[in-house]
Amino acid sequence: MGYNFWEITDPGNSFEWMIFLTKKYLSMFLEGTWLTLYIAVLGTLLGFVLGYLIGIIQDLRINQGDFFVKRVLIRLLKLIAAVYVEIFRDTPMIVQAMIIYYGIRQMGVNMTSVVAGILVTVLNTGAYMAETVRGGIGSIDMGQREGAWAMGMSPMKTMLYIVLPQAFRNIIPEMANTFLTNLKMTSVLNVIAVQELFMAAKTVGGNYYKYFESYMVIAVIYFVLCFFFNKVFIFLERRMKGKDDYALAVEYMDNQ
Amino acid sequence: MKDAVICVQDLSKSFGNHEVLRKIDIEVRPGEIICIVGSSGSGKSTLLRCINKLESQTSGKILYHGKEIRDVQREVNEYRAKVGMVFQSFNLFNNMTVLQNCMICTRKVLHVSKEEAFDRAITHLKEVGMAPYIHAKPSQLSGGQKQRVAIARSLCMNPEVLLFDEPTSALDPEMVGEVLNVMKQLATTGLTMIIVTHEMAFARDVSTRTIFMDRGYVAEDAPPAELFSNPKNPRTREFLSRYLAG
Numbered sequence: 001m002g003y004n005f006w007e008i009t010d011p012g013n014s015f016e017w018m019i020f021l022t023k024k025y026l027s028m029f030l031e032g033t034w035l036t037l038y039i040a041v042l043g044t045l046l047g048f049v050l051g052y053l054i055g056i057i058q059d060l061r062i063n064q065g066d067f068f069v070k071r072v073l074i075r076l077l078k079l080i081a082a083v084y085v086e087i088f089r090d091t092p093m094i095v096q097a098m099i100i101y102y103g104i105r106q107m108g109v110n111m112t113s114v115v116a117g118i119l120v121t122v123l124n125t126g127a128y129m130a131e132t133v134r135g136g137i138g139s140i141d142m143g144q145r146e147g148a149w150a151m152g153m154s155p156m157k158t159m160l161y162i163v164l165p166q167a168f169r170n171i172i173p174e175m176a177n178t179f180l181t182n183l184k185m186t187s188v189l190n191v192i193a194v195q196e197l198f199m200a201a202k203t204v205g206g207n208y209y210k211y212f213e214s215y216m217v218i219a220v221i222y223f224v225l226c227f228f229f230n231k232v233f234i235f236l237e238r239r240m241k242g243k244d245d246y247a248l249a250v251e252y253m254d255n256q
Numbered sequence: 257m258k259d260a261v262i263c264v265q266d267l268s269k270s271f272g273n274h275e276v277l278r279k280i281d282i283e284v285r286p287g288e289i290i291c292i293v294g295s296s297g298s299g300k301s302t303l304l305r306c307i308n309k310l311e312s313q314t315s316g317k318i319l320y321h322g323k324e325i326r327d328v329q330r331e332v333n334e335y336r337a338k339v340g341m342v343f344q345s346f347n348l349f350n351n352m353t354v355l356q357n358c359m360i361c362t363r364k365v366l367h368v369s370k371e372e373a374f375d376r377a378i379t380h381l382k383e384v385g386m387a388p389y390i391h392a393k394p395s396q397l398s399g400g401q402k403q404r405v406a407i408a409r410s411l412c413m414n415p416e417v418l419l420f421d422e423p424t425s426a427l428d429p430e431m432v433g434e435v436l437n438v439m440k441q442l443a444t445t446g447l448t449m450i451i452v453t454h455e456m457a458f459a460r461d462v463s464t465r466t467i468f469m470d471r472g473y474v475a476e477d478a479p480p481a482e483l484f485s486n487p488k489n490p491r492t493r494e495f496l497s498r499y500l501a502g
Contacts, residue, residue: 065329066328141345143345144350147346150340150410151340151365152335152361153365155329162351162360248391252378252390
């Protein structure tokens with residue numbers, strides 16, 4: 001081996017520069033990757049929880065016989081949910097990040113940029129997931145609920161045991177999509193000084209005036225991450241499909 | 257009046273301007289097997305859905321043991337646990353196996369123990385001949401098998417009354433027989449049943465009382481022997497003659 005890419009000290013072409021920068025700023029890129037993953041995973045998971053909550057609220061129904069307070073409360077919740085979803089779906093995430101970060105700072109609360117970044121991701125994901133969940137719930141045949149209701153199951157338990165498990169399975173591809181989007185969308189959080197991948201590339205590129213090579217490095221990292229997670233999700237989806245056959249319970253075959 | 261299990265009083269239901277049920281009065285006594293027949297659109301299914309509170313009536317009342325069931329979720333849930341329903345489209349839970357289908361409501365609504373829920377499920381699945389299929393998913397069963405599981409699932413709740421909404425209408429002729437046989441067997445156990453059906457022979461042979469509905473009214477309410485051989489209402493006569501001819 002006369003030539004080792006990893007040992008380059010005097011990079012010539014762009015490829016060598018990419019290797020050189022990666023090696024020199026390895027800890028920075030690794031930290032950026034870690035932070036990107038951390039914000040994307042945590043933000044997406046919490047966002048899913050929020051999205052499911054909002055989706056369920058949007059599906060609530062009011063009975064004629066319900067008490068006044070309950071009816072008002074449900075209406076109010078629905079209104080808040082609708083306003084929230086509209087606002088976050090109709091504004092860019094990069095603007096939301098600025099408004100939330102600086103808004104909260106102006107209110108005198110000292111919030112780190114990472115926490116603000118996670119908050120923005122959660123709120124953004126929640127708004128989109130709410131719509132996805134609503135669609136997922138709507139895709140489940142009404143008969144599934146009526147079957148449960150007709151046996152005295154409350155609408156909430158019906159949602160929990162019958163509707164959501166089926167809706168969840170239907171929207172797995174959409175949830176995977178949302179996660180991959182978030183993984184890439186964390187890059188906008190550099191505007192509020194989160195030290196994620198994009199910020200790392202910006203800093204590294206600036207040191208040597210090698211922006212093209214620096215961004216190429218993180219492009220590769222983003223690609224590998226997304227490619228990997230995509231494959232994982234496809235694998236999980238297949239696993240969740242379950243078996244196509246079933247075993248006859250032979251112990252109950254006789255005495256019929 | 258007092259010994260009626262379910263009492264439908266002056267019940268009307270309209271969807272917008274369309275009146276589906278008009279001033280229905282029916283009393284259901286314990287052990288009765290009531291078949292409701294009539295042409296499509298006469299309001300049979302809507303009546304049954306009103307009895308189970310899946311549709312709320314426009315006016316009138318549903319009484320259960322003399323007590324009105326109001327449109328309050330809690331009361332409705334408790335009432336439904338006592339009055340089961342079997343649907344035309346089976347409505348088995350697609351995310352669960354046959355066994356889970358039969359156990360979920362006894363576990364989560366009646367809060368019985370796991371062992372008790374399992375025993376009930378197996379007992380009733382045996383009754384309908386579906387016990388060997390406990391590990392199957394609904395999508396792996398035929399229509400007749402699904403409906404038999406649905407009946408077993410309802411029985412697990414130990415209902416006082418069981419409502420059947422055209423239980424054989426979605427089945428091909430070969431499977432109709434297996435479901436009707438299960439229902440005939442149930443009829444001998446003393447369970448109170450209200451059955452909306454197009455199976456005239458079944459209504460004639462099994463019911464203790466047959467109700468003919470026409471355009472939202474109860475046109476005739478009589479024991480099957482009377483209704484089928486000597487109908488009083490001209491509409492009943494017309495309907496039956498068409499059925500027997502076609």
